[in-house]
Amino acid sequence: MISISIEGNDVDEYLEDCLLDAAYFFCTELLPKHKKLEVDIIVEIDRESKLEGYTGFVEKVGRHQYEIYINKEQPLGTCIISLAHEFIHIKQYEKGELKMLEEQQKLLWFGKPYEYDRAYDDIPWEDECFAKENELYYKWLVKIDK
Ligand SMILES: [Zn+2]
Numbered sequence: 001m002i003s004i005s006i007e008g009n010d011v012d013e014y015l016e017d018c019l020l021d022a023a024y025f026f027c028t029e030l031l032p033k034h035k036k037l038e039v040d041i042i043v044e045i046d047r048e049s050k051l052e053g054y055t056g057f058v059e060k061v062g063r064h065q066y067e068i069y070i071n072k073e074q075p076l077g078t079c080i081i082s083l084a085h086e087f088i089h090i091k092q093y094e095k096g097e098l099k100m101l102e103e104q105q106k107l108l109w110f111g112k113p114y115e116y117d118r119a120y121d122d123i124p125w126e127d128e129c130f131a132k133e134n135e136l137y138y139k140w141l142v143k144i145d146k
Helices: 013-030 077-095 124-145
Strands: 003-006 039-043 057-060 066-073 098-100 108-111 111-117
Touching: 003 013, 013 039, 013 124, 039 077, 039 108, 066 077, 077 098, 077 111, 077 124, 108 124
Parallel strands: 003 039, 039 066
Antiparallel strands: 057 066, 098 108, 108 111
């Protein structure tokens, strides 16, 4: 079962609807054959959360279970692009392309170990997100326009 929920205080209803619709859409696009996935989208204000200046981030919290944090102090389109970005990471985890090692200090990308604190623009799994996040967002815009 694919289950996606949204959490957060004073989340604008329109933003919530868009995030939920986009999340299911990204799931179908990225993991079309997936049967089991649980994603909690936590919509927050940066200073009150663990965002630390990021537009969003994702945490794997269990088998097929994730929490996505989205900074709501950004325009709607940017929120959806952040969501697309984090869903690409979920795809990477679910397909085993990206694996977190037990001690969580190292990650495996297609079997190759990486230190976690490499510069942000020098991480292959981030390259995939930055290359695909806008395309996914535009696909969603086209879908809701129909
Ligand atoms: Zn990322």
